[in-house]
Amino acid sequence: EFSRRFFFLAPFLCLAMSLQSIYDNNELDFIFLSGKGGVGKSTSSCAVALELARKHATAQRPVLLISTDPAHNLGDALGQEFGPDPSPVEGVPVGELHVVEIDPARVLKDELADIAADQPAAAAAAGGQSLNSQLSTTIEEFRTWLTSVPGIDEAMALASVVKLFDSGKYASIVFDTAPTGHTLRLLALPQILLTGLQKLETWKSKYSGMLAMVQMMFAPQGQAQEKALLEKLEAKLQSYRESINRVITLLHSERTNFITVCIAEALSVAESKRLVGELRKNNIASTHIIVNQLMPTVLSPAELTAAITAIKASGAVAPELADKLEQGIKFTHARAALQSKYLQEIQQAFPEHVVVPMHLRAEEITGVEQLVSFGAALCHS
DSSP states (O other), rough: HHHHHHTTTTHHTTOOSSSSOOOOOOOOEEEOOOEESSSSSSHHHHHHHHHHHHGGGGTTTEEEEEOOOOOOOHHHTTTTTOOOEEEOOTSSSSEEEEEOOOOOOHHHHHHHHHHHHHHHHHHHHHOOOOOOHHHHHHHHHEEEHHHHSSSSSHHHHHHHHHHHTTOOOOOOEEEEEEOOHHHHHHHHHHHHHHHHHHHHHHHHHHHHHHHHHHHHSSSSHHHHHHHHHHHHHHHHHHHHHHHHHHHHHTTSSSEEEEEEEESSSSSHHHHHHHHHHHHHHTTTEEEEEEEEEEOOOOOOHHHHHHHHHHHHHSSSSSSHHHHHHHHHHHHHHHHHHHHHHHHHHHHHOOSSSSEEEEEOSSSOOOOOHHHHHHHHHHHHH
């Protein structure tokens, strides 16, 4: 009788694992949650961060939650506004949680503006003469290269925030990343960076010749300004190198773990396979997969048929209403059966991962109270 009643629920029960090992791992400093858009990634990120804040409460060190997703759902989930500077979350019952919302595109835009900012000053110092064409071309090539590197905007943004952790203020950092494609671009940065740096090193070799030309063409004030501009480009190149290497080191650190978030549907499962495969190929730790929005059901197919037959035979409801009830119940069970299939596919595809099934809730998961509850459920799924 028990096995019949939980025919559809059995796959969920046998996979009933949790994130407890993540919370218990004192060696983890950086936790990334990544996955396809619309699968509950931001909700899961908030819940994980709140649970970690509770864990670190006795140490009196806050947890930092960072969003690099341009959509910035953390504010909506937690019910308050956040920006590029760390802000404490109000109403956290235990511990302390700070949130930062970064717009990588904005970071890159500001950087491009800063690169071009000194050109008018250099021209003015040169007595109103325009910058020599070779220098102008190099500056433009530099800016064009910077905008063409996939993932460099997020790498620059992440590197700026990781400095906060280096200060020792925060116990750990949780990253609510942009959708999967952005994460994959970050993983491709090492090779892209190598190609880009080779190009920039070629430009660097031009600098000495340009400096000699500057001394011939411009007055001393102009020479100083243009020399400073060239040195600024070189300093920025070094800064980008350091920032990207910092992020690459972070991704491959033993203190880092990626949690994949998905739902039990074909497209999400396929994208999760691609993400986990790339993480594995790049030797980046990934141990858990959260599967959100599962339909709960406790009736076996036989019990479902019997219940519908009894409702219709009783005459207690109008035939039209009975038909609607039948359609609704069958839809719920059909969805549960489909999700059960994909849930088992996830388990079979990633036997080395802890799969954490999370059922769809009747209420919206917004606000600190609901998110704390969801975080606790992730511990005891």
